[in-house]
Amino acid sequence: MQCQLSAHDDGEHFGLLADVGEYGTALWIRWPGTTALELAVLPDCPAAAPGPDGEGCCLFADHAEQHTWENALEEVPCPS
Known part of the structure; x- marks a missing residue:
């Protein structure tokens, strides 16, 4: 299993x-x-995300690190 949070050690x-x-x-x-x-x-x-069509964060409330739409360098799609 891969961690869904943005890169962290x-x-x-x-x-x-x-x-x-x-x-x-x-x-x-x-x-x-x-x-x-x-x-x-x-x-x-x-x-x-900001804007009228802002996508929702695919993580849990009060998570550490960035929201999923802020992962500009490495896109992490919402798991289905």
Whole structure:
């Protein structure tokens, strides 16, 4: 599994497992470095890119690092 956050070396990593959808939450796999995996149900990030057609962030609320649309050098599509 690949971490969905923008490039980082330290801290926890997060991979999307399933989009719960109807409740504005998703099931994420969280792993801090090389230790065991944990499941976490996290609310969706409410942020959207500036502009009238701004796409929503594909991460969870209060995530560290950049929103998904800010990854200019390496595009990270929303997992489906």
